[in-house]
Amino acid sequence: MFSDVSSKVSFPGMEEEVLKLWAEQDIFKKSVESRKEGKEFVFYDGPPFATGLPHYGHLLAGTIKDIIPRYQAMRGHYVSRRFGWDCHGLPIEALAQEALGLAGAPAIQEAGVDVFNEQCRSMVTTYVEEWEKTVTRMGRWVDFKNDYKTMDKNFMETIWWVFSQLWEQDRIYKAHRIMPYSWKLNTPLSNFEAGRNYQDVQDPAITVRVRLLDFEFEHASALIWTTTPWTLPGNLAICAGPDIDYVALKDKETHEVFVLAAARVSAYYKKEEEYEILKTFKGSELEGLKYEPIFDFFGGNPHSFQILNDDFVSTEDGTGIVHMAPAYGEDDYRVCRGYDIPLVDPLDEDCKFTGLVPDYEGEFCKDADKAIIQALKHGGKLIYQSTIQHSYPFCERTDTPLIYRAIDAWYVRVEDLRERMLKNNAGVHWTPDYVGEKRFANWLADAKDWNISRNRFWGSCIPLWVNVDDKDDIICVSSCEQLEELSGVKVDDLHKHHVDKILIEKDGKTYKRTPEVLDCWFESGSMPYAQNHYPFENKEHFEANFPADFIAEGLDQTRGWFYTLMVLSTALFDKPAFKNVVVNGMVLAEDGLKMSKRLKNYPDPMNVINEYGADALRLYMIYSPVVRAESLRMSEEGVKHSLRHLLLPWWNAYSFFVTYANIDEWTPAQSVPERDNLMDRWIQSSLARLEQQVSDAMDRYDLQASVRPFVQFIEDLTNWYIRRSRRRFWKSEDDTDKMQAYSTLYEVLIGLSKIAAPFTPFISETIYQNLKTDDMPESVHLCDFPTAADAKRDEVLEGQMAVVMSAVEQGRTLRGEYKLKNRQPLAKMHVVCDDEKLLANIQALESLISDELNVRTVEFSTDSSELATIQAKPNFKQLGPKLGPLMKKAVPLINSLTDEQIASISAGETVAVELEGKTIELTSSDIEVVRNPKEGMAVSAEGSLVVGLDTQLTEGLLTEGLAREFVNKIQSMRKEMDLEVIQRIHIGFKGDEAIGTAVAKYGNYIEAETLALSCKAQSEEDETGMQWDLNGHACFLSIRTAS
């Protein structure tokens, strides 16, 4: 006996039970361990930041990361799944700052890096519990106990090893990065921090001329414009836009020649009479022109004092020629670097001028503006002076203006890896393909050297110890052991507040660690090695199982995890880090906007799970384009939909089976292998098709396509197989056919639960648990995925059934058109098909058709001429290429072919027609034959199939219809009374003569259908029972249960 199954199931409740079962029997562990002998399928989990609760994006990625490994495990692979946590970086630092009330980097230093870092460490775990709860509730199987955290010592040690590998390859170099800098606190800030305190300020805006050397006009100067005069002593170049138009103009008053952007002339001259245009240039023509340095502090700087070209130059303000001080501007730095101009930075840590600029030595840079402007004026170089009001970033702690300046930074040389990365990427299978082939490949082709240093606190430390007296003398430490050897200090923790205290004394020299920490992307990119503590441990295992078979993350990781994995794996092993990757899109709120806590424009994930269940949510997400990198508008209705249209019908099918199997005390032991009934063979073939379609799609990592065939299958199972087979299950004698029906439905339900197990692990498990026999694995997730080898497909039968279904559908349509309800039996139906073989196949299912459409006989024939006319339509695909431009004119010709012509073409002959003097030979593949129902008849035609209904109603048919109506009302009453399915009853009725006749004639039928022991007329006076209208005949019906 199976456990009774209620059709009124609570899916979320059922899921909780399954979770309990998994936990109690340790199924996840068993599912991994039982495949130990199988080939390993390697999965890498991209670590999320542990700084907030999981949202739909995480649930989505988590579902993908669950389905593929579950599937691969069922395919016999060993799939270990370790959860990962990204513990370092700004998000967690921001939380810690908030908790400690620290406003920025300097405040942290003041409070103590140790205090701060320990605060970060303690907060990482804040969300761990909540995450584990949600992830588990979603049905994701992942190992939280054997997880990896980027803050673990072993993980961090491997990071050092990875870094040292790059160091040995000479990939690490020190350069600069332009960052906002607080001169008051002597520290750089992140761009994020700089963005939090903008103030409106007035700054000088001056236009300065630089004298051009060897220009085609005498006494010529280029005009530049700046709002930071203090950067002019550090001016090393000026820059023009290559496509911008510039003019050389002569000032009619002073007779001097100025060069500036044509679009900016009007900003300096009110009237055209004031100047004369001498020549127009493109910016590209100015490139390389030398000029006289504005100040002579750095006169000898290589490659300097020339006009450069770059596209960033605009003509929105200024002169269209940009002054470049590479130490004080991002564009300046970048452009000058391209021209090999080394930067000069004459400011000390307080942003005061150093001895390099003796004129202003000791003066704070911004305070020097006045003196510098004076000097320019005296030197005749100041053309125009004004002030500008603009919004400018301030230090949020000290309210002093930030200075953008070059900060030391460490880089990984990546640009020379481009070719190798592209080659490695070419071997990666991306879903969808364009993300890898276009988006990611383009990004790789344009990869820039990677700034890996952060002037922060909570992260992996850059393992470089620098000689305090010689900045070029650097030791790269690659392991804890090495650091212990070099320093004599025992190393227990690799975080900044511990490691920075460790000095290395070697050959009388002292080495101190460079203060920066590593970009946390460096850590996630090192995850394949670091999670295994490679190469300190697991060396062979790692090397035998790298790269990963599969990873999955969101589209936003193109520049994130996907990229850092590729950079490091290419540099270290010249391989990609993953073979297959599924890229999901973003989950948006239903209104198409980003989900926003503030707007509350989305339902809480836990509420959705508790309302509809995790299976429904999983199915909804997976059966959408979001698994192909497109965005998804998260809709609660959609979740409900997948519950109603997939899970519920499936559950009902299962509930139907269990109900009747229990009534008949059918057990799997009575299972028989024979399948005489075409319906049984057909549903098994459909299941085989499902197996094939799902595994094909899964092997391509196409999740959406792997869910799609379930929709059709559930439809076929419930709306055709079960509905059409229902009687076989409740005919009272245990005949062979019934045994076969039970066996078939049982096998199908078991098979379906296996195929669906990776997608909807809960309902699959529940159904499996109830149906399984003792010799089957204890969980559906320990089963093997059914493969094509097991498949009992019969495609001919599938095709045949499709035609039958079409015939039935047409019959139903005709009944609708002629307002003949299905309970009214009809005498005859015609099914016509000129394909004899097909017709014979349909004929084999005659009883199915007659039963479904409630007709007494079905007449099969190959001649449709009585019911329909035929017409030829051109087959464009075939004829188009043959006829070319004549195609259009051939259409009416073909449409008007005679019946005889069509017949002979169909018979395989060739018919020639004339078109514009040319002879066209038409063969059967050139035309399509269309059948049109004849007017005034109940006929429908589709393809080669024509269906006709005999709509004549005889006395006998009406009487039978009445009996059917009678049964229907009794059944409604049984249901209304909530009777057990097997409850026997006595029926009483009172009605007119027609009803009496019907009951007299069909009494046995009525009793059999309604499980009635008797059906008797009540006396005239007896007014008990319900009043009904049976096809216009008033009637009282009453039911008495039999004891």
Add this chain to the structure above:
RNA sequence: GGGCGUGUAGCUCAGUUGGUUAGAGCGCGUCCCUGAUAAGGACGAGGUCACAGGUUCGACUCCUGUCACGCCCA
């Protein structure tokens, strides 16, 4: 501003190498069926396939441009 993607019914989405009548589900309307009942079926209304050009006998599909939205970058 650049790269990539998306734009098809009121909504969510399918649409195979170009082939004439562009599909499904939800919602709406009408009817039907029912021991799958938190259902099911049939029919109907609803589309200038974002827009504009081009290639072709033929374009939702290929090409070019424009617009809107998304992700990433600047």
